[in-house]
Amino acid sequence: MKHSAGERFRYWFDNVMSRGTIALMGLLGLATVALVLLVSGLVWVFRAFPDDAGEGDFIDILWGGLMRTLDPGTMGGDAGWGFRLLMLVITIGGLVIVASLIGIVSGAFDAKVEELRKGRSTVLEHDHTLILGWNPKIHSIIHELSIANQSRRRASVVVLAERDKVEMEDAIRASTGDLGRTSVVCRTGDPKRAADLALVSPAQARSIIILAPEGSNEPDAEVIKTALALTNDPDRPDGRYHIVGELADPTNLEVARLVGRDEAHWVLGSELIARITVQTCRQSGLSVVYSELLDFDGDEIYFTEQPSLVGRSYFDAQLAFADCTAIGLVAGGRVLINPAPDTVLGDGDQVIVIAEDDSRISLAEPGTPDLENVADGAVVAMRPERTLVLGVNANLPLMLSELDEYVAPGSQVRIVAPAEPPELPALVNIEATVQHASPTRRSVLEALDVSGFDHILVLADTSDPDLQRADSRTLVTLLQLRDLSSHGGFTLNIVSEMLDDANRELAEVTQADDFIVSDKLIALLLSQVSENRRLTEVFETLFESEGSEIYLNPVTEYVVPGRPVDFYTVLEAARRRGETAIGYRVAEHAHHGRHGYGVRVNPRKAEQVTFDPADRVIVLATGRA
Secondary structure, three states: OOOOHHHHHHHHHHHHHOOOHHHHHHHHHHHHHHHHHHHHHHHHHOOOOOOOOOOOOHHHHHHHHHHHHHOHHHHHHOOOHHHHHHHHHHHHHHHHHHHHHHHHHHHHHHHHHHHHHHOOOOOOOOOOEEEEOOOOHHHHHHHHHHHHHHHOOOEEEEEEEOOOHHHHHHHHHHHHOOOOOEEEEEEEOOOOOHHHHHHHOHHHOOEEEEOOOOOOOOHHHHHHHHHHHHHOOOOOOOOOOOEEEEEOOHHHHHHHHHHHHHHEEEEEHHHHHHHHHHHHHHOOOHHHHHHHHHOOOOOEEEEEOOHHHOOOEHHHHHHHEOOOEEEEEEEOOEEEEOOOOOOEOOOOOEEEEEEOOHHHOOEOOOOOOOHHHEOOOOOOOOOOOEEEEEOOOOOHHHHHHHHHHHOOOOEEEEEEEOOOOOOOOOOOOEEEEEEEOOOOOHHHHHHHOHHHOOEEEEOOOOOOOOHHHHHHHHHHHHHHHHHHHHHHOOOOOEEEEEOOHHHHHHHHHHOOOEEEEHHHHHHHHHHHHHHOOOHHHHHHHHHOOOOEEEEEEEHHHOEOOOOEEOHHHHHHHHHHOOOEEEEEEOHHHOOOHHHHHHEEEOOOOOOOEEOOOOOEEEEEEEOOO
C-alpha cells in the first residue's frame, strides 16, 4: 500500500507531538527558523529594504527578522511599505509561536507541580508506621501513634492512599493538631500496586496498618488485595512484616488469613463492636474500660519479667504491685488472662500488667487484705431480661446473636425503627419483635412504656453517608428519653452508639449511661496491635466469647459498702470468685465525662475508697454477667 506525502508527514508529526514538551518546543523552534528564513529570503529577493537604510547583509536581515519574531514591538520604527508588510507577516507569526511556547512551558510547569504535589519520590524513612488506605479512622490512629511515640527521639508515620497528597496532609493537620515528635509523610498511590508500595519502603516499616478505603463497595476485597501485594511481592527483602488489617465481614477472615499467614493480624470491626455494644448494654461503662486499655493516653498493657516472683503464685503477683494491676501471665509462650490464683510462675514467665507507663512497673511490699470487709460474694441469679433497641443497622444480627449467649431463656427484645431491619438470626433465649416506627417521635416512645425495659440500646444509622445527620437523629432520641425519664421519675439504663466522637461530648447532656463510638474503638485496637504484636493474643482472649472477659459487677458482691477499704481487699474478694479485679466504677460520676464516666482502671492499691451500693467492681472473669 502506498501512502501520500501528506499522510507520511502527518504520521511523523503525530509521533513527534506524542514525545512531550521538549519535542513541542523543538517543533516551535523549527517553525520559527522556517518563518524567519522565508521572510528574510523574500526581503532579499525583492530588495524590500527599509527606506532609511541601504542594502543590508543577509545575516543582518535574518537577525532582524528573528528579533521581530520574539519582540513584536521591534517593527514600530520600520520604514518602507514593502519592508513593513513583510515584517508584519513575520511579527504575526512570531506572536503565534511565542504564545504557543508560553502555553507549552506553562502547561509543562503546571504538570510538574501537580506531579510534585502527589509526592512520587521514594520515602527514605525507617522504623516507621505505614498506613495503607484512607478512611475516617486514620485521624484517631495517627493521634494515638503520636502519643505512643512521645518517648522516641524521632518518629514518623507514612500514609499511602489514592488521594491528593496535599489534601491528606491538610486533613491530618486539621484533625490531629500538634503531633509532637511524630512527623507524617503522605504519598499518593494505589496500595494494591507493587510499584506504588515501593515508594513507602514497607520493608523498613516497624508495622503496617491496612485500612479499608473510604467509599469502597467491597472494602474487604481491597484490604485483602493490599495484603496480597505486600506478602507476595517477588522483590521483597527477607524478613517478616508486622501487618494489622481491618475486616468488616467475618466470612472473609479465612481468605485473609491465607493471604497474611503469620505476618498479619486481622481486626473484625463488626464483631468487635457488636460484642462491646451488647456487653455495654447489659453493664454500662464497659466501653470506657476498653477505651482506657486501648488508648495510649493513660494506662496501657505491658509485659514484664520479674525474677523475684518465680515460684510465687499469680495472686502473690497481684499483691506485689502497688501501682500496677496484674491481669495475666505469659507461661510457656502462652498468654493466660485471669489464670487460677494458685498458678505458679516459672523461669522466664512474664506478668501481664496494666500500668501508667513502663517506668512505673516495679514491685513493692505486698499489701494485706482486710478480710472483715470482704463480702460473702453471693451472685444474683439470672432472670429473663427485656431490651429495647431503637434504630437498626447492619450490625444488629451480630448484636442479637451475642446477646442471646448472655441472657436467660425467656428474654425479650423489642426493635423499633422506621426501616426494615436486616434478616434476624435464629435465637434460643430471646424472643424478638419488630415495630416499624420512628424512635425520634415522642408519641412512639411514650406508647412503648420505656420504663418497663431493663436495657435500652440506641443504634446509629451507619447506612447514612452523612454521619452528622445520623448522630443528630440519635441525639434527638436520647433527649426524648431523658425528658421521659425526668418527668416520669424513673431511671433508664441507656447505651447509645455514636458515629463521630466529637458528638459524644454534645450528647453527654442526655445523661446516657454509656456511649459507643465504633470507629474510634476499632482505630484504638489497630493502633495498639501495630505497636506491640504480642497484644494480639491478649485482646483476642478478651474479645472471644469463651475465656475471661471484662465485667462490671455490683460492689456488694465483693466488699461491704459504706466502709473504707483498699484495693488489696477488693483483690482478695475477686480471688475467692476466681476473678481478677482491675478497677471500679463510681455510680455518682457515671454521667460526667470529666470523671471518666466514673471508671477507674488500675487504681493505687493502698488508696482507701468508700464504696456506695450502686458502685461496680471491674473484673476479669469467666462466665456470664
